[in-house]
Amino acid sequence: MTQVPEQAVARRGEDPADELLRSFGRQIKILRERAGHTQAALGQLLGYSEAQVAAIEQGRRIARPNTIDKLDQLLEAEGVLLAMKRPVALTRYPAFFRDAARIEEEAVEFHAYAVLAVPGLLQTEEYARTMFTVRRPRRDESEIEQMAAARMARQKLFERTPAPTLSFVIEESVLERPYGSIEVLHGQLEHLRLTGENPNVEIQVMPTRTADHAGADGPFTLMTPRGGEQVAYVESQGNGRVITDREPVRGFAVRYGILRAQALSPAESLRHIEKLLQGEP
Numbered sequence: 001m002t003q004v005p006e007q008a009v010a011r012r013g014e015d016p017a018d019e020l021l022r023s024f025g026r027q028i029k030i031l032r033e034r035a036g037h038t039q040a041a042l043g044q045l046l047g048y049s050e051a052q053v054a055a056i057e058q059g060r061r062i063a064r065p066n067t068i069d070k071l072d073q074l075l076e077a078e079g080v081l082l083a084m085k086r087p088v089a090l091t092r093y094p095a096f097f098r099d100a101a102r103i104e105e106e107a108v109e110f111h112a113y114a115v116l117a118v119p120g121l122l123q124t125e126e127y128a129r130t131m132f133t134v135r136r137p138r139r140d141e142s143e144i145e146q147m148a149a150a151r152m153a154r155q156k157l158f159e160r161t162p163a164p165t166l167s168f169v170i171e172e173s174v175l176e177r178p179y180g181s182i183e184v185l186h187g188q189l190e191h192l193r194l195t196g197e198n199p200n201v202e203i204q205v206m207p208t209r210t211a212d213h214a215g216a217d218g219p220f221t222l223m224t225p226r227g228g229e230q231v232a233y234v235e236s237q238g239n240g241r242v243i244t245d246r247e248p249v250r251g252f253a254v255r256y257g258i259l260r261a262q263a264l265s266p267a268e269s270l271r272h273i274e275k276l277l278q279g280e281p
Helices: 006-011 016-035 039-046 050-057 065-074 082-090 095-105 125-134 141-159 172-176 182-195 246-262 266-277
Strands: 107-114 165-171 201-206 220-225 231-236 239-243
Touching: 016 050, 016 065, 016 082, 016 095, 039 050, 039 065, 065 082, 082 095, 095 107, 095 141, 095 220, 095 231, 095 239, 107 246, 125 141, 125 182, 165 172, 165 246, 172 182, 172 201, 172 266, 182 201, 182 266, 201 246, 201 266, 220 246, 231 246, 239 246
Parallel strands: 107 165, 165 201
Antiparallel strands: 107 220, 220 231, 231 239
């Protein structure tokens, strides 16, 4: 019987992103050595420490997009490293979210119903860090930093031209839960108020008192990629899946339309958020 190497067994079932980062790191190392730089010297050019360069080359640290731009130029890679920017950027997300992240990047429509927390696209950096910090089991600081940075990077969606159409229905209880602290929540509410004034963004609050509630099955997201058909995304307990079959997606779309009708209007919702900021019941 042929024996499988011990190393292969150890890596069976690992996140494919790990090997992609290791391969990318090996490319950087080869180009660095060809250019005659030590890790310390390259680090000085990048504004990184020697240890940080080593971590990137070993696939333990994810290079930021602007770092990849600099590396391609400094190491005269002629676009080789630039071609890896998007695959490397996607490794910042949990494996279960990457398919959704690809669709989200090019979405012309994005609609989300939120039950437990403010949607990631609307989170402040402080709120996002808090959400990753309070999770169990606890994460180390470097992992929290990486995940928060990935969440903030998603918000470039707001900067696209032409601007996508975005809407959010958020349970009232979400806007009252002080994850981290009252100060974190206050900053998040202020951000929601400002974002809700964006003409291509509509934020609606679902009152807790609503009795005939179409969202009993839980949170979900609807996205329409450029030139494609609408898809749904559902996530729970560290697992997520993209749903593309037309009939289930149609059901989500119908449910979302009812949720919007049951929620406060965008104008009423902004007034409600303003009252929360002022400490009014």
